[in-house]
Amino acid sequence: MKKTAVQFDPFKVEQQEWKRRQRRERYKRALTISSPIFVLLLWELLSRTALIDPRFFPPPTEIIKTLVVMSVSGELFQHIWISLYRIFAGFLLGVIPGIIIGLLMGLYSPIRHFVSPLIMALMPIPTLALLPLIIILFGIGDVSKVVTIAGSVFFPVVINTAAGVLNIDGIYLDVAKNYGAGSREYFLKIALPGSLPVMLEGIQMGQAIALLTIVAAEMMGATSGIGYLIWTSYKAFLLKEMFVGLILISFFGYLFSVALRILQKKLLPWR
Structure with a gap:
């Protein structure tokens, strides 16, 4: 008896591979959701x-x-609004100068050698340790909280941005130089896109540090905010309200992290 030859159908193979990928993605999503649910159920039971x-x-x-x-x-939204305002304002105030100075440090050796000692000397000092000095300079209002967050965010962004520029393959800089690229082209066409992968990791670190800083900053010299809610609830032994504040910080940390990862995929599709 002659055996019937099995015809190879590339479309069917591709469809089966697509289904396998979909199953793997669903399995990963299920694992991601199941771990916090498991912890909450265990906590409830205990x-x-x-x-x-x-x-x-x-x-x-x-x-x-x-x-x-x-x-x-309406009490909760008042705390959320003021904390988010301080976080975003401080985050932008730290990220924008961090990116600019990091690009300059990576592109120009004299600037790097001039600025690096200052950054290396100031970076080990926790920003919260400088909070009394910041309060003396800027008062106990929102400005001092924003400056504290900006100082915490600035260092990981500037260091990662400079490192990202220094890791760019030298051939790109040589080609730009041979074609007569000016400072603007170096910034926008080479340094900025070339440093993006490492820079975004620094920004990701910065958003996590911003959330840590806002809680500690609002525990001192504040009358509102999520950190204030956590601290005053703890002192009054209102632990349910305290856990509400902790859950909010955890939620916003996860939300900001996901948003930055989505932005990273948009800006760096090849990664």
Whole structure:
């Protein structure tokens, strides 16, 4: 008997491969969602059965009820708005100068040698340690919080941007020089796109540091904000309200991280 030859169908093979990729993506998404759900269910069970002290770790369902009550009253949105304003203002105030100075340091050796000692000397000092001095200079209002966040964000951005420029293959700089590129072309056509991968990692670090800084800054000399909510709730032993503040910080940290990753995919599709 003659065996029937099996015809190779590239379209069918490609379709099967696409289905496998879709299954893998669904599996990864399921894992991503399942881990926080598992932790919350475990927390709920341990708190309800008093295996952990519900006074210190109230059940997540009770925390969610408190979040809803605070949202309906409008109290929560006031804290969220003022904190987001401080975070975005401080973030931009730190990122924009960090990118510009980082590009200059990477492109021009004299600037790099002049600025590097200052950055290396100031970077190890925690910005929060300078908060008393910042409050003396700028008062206890929003400006001091914004400046504190900007100082924390500036250093990872400027260092990563400079490193990104220095890692650019020298052949691109030589080609630009041979074609008579000016300073503007070096900035916009070579340094900026070439340093983007490392720069965006620095910006990603900066947004995480901004969230850490705003909580600590609002615990001192503030009358509103998520950090203020966390601190005053702790002092009054209102732990449900305190956990609401912690959940908000965690939520915004995750949201900002996802947004920056989406931006990174748009700006760097080849990665």
